[in-house]
Amino acid sequence: MHFDMTDPDGLKRFERKVEDRVTHFARTAMVEAFRRITIKTPVDTGNARWNWWCSIGTIDYKYDLHNSLVIDYGRANQAFIRVKAGDTLYLANSTPYIKRLNEGWSKQAPARFVEMTVEGVENDVNKYAEQAIRENP
Secondary structure, three states, rough: EEEEEEOHHHHHHHHHHHHHHHHHHHHHHHHHHHHHHHHOOOOOOOOHHHHHHEOOOOOOOOOOOOOOOOOOOHHHHHHHOOOOOOOEEEEEOOOOOHHHHOOOOOOOOOOOOHHHHHHHHHHHHHHHHHHHHHHHO
């Protein structure tokens, strides 16, 4: 990303490019976090897996009793389509027993599967950001 100091609008364009890149990374990271966390959520009826909700600005405490093994991957894309640089993005689950699942209650997933997923996505985003900086100084 380069800009010309003699161009009066150059700094503004540079700022927009940076904001666009930050927005892209945030959206991509949260969609990927949703994808990974839903896959790692232990499944009996599919209720806990279904109840991962994505939101911008405030936590979505929705709980929808749902018995399906389907994963709605479009949900994250739809929720984060209007994200802007500086927005706070949330991924939440209000299933009554989600905390127990995360503590290792089910043999289908290790304890702390939520934290491990977040750490994995953070590591990947950091790698991609470092690569983007190297490729576009």
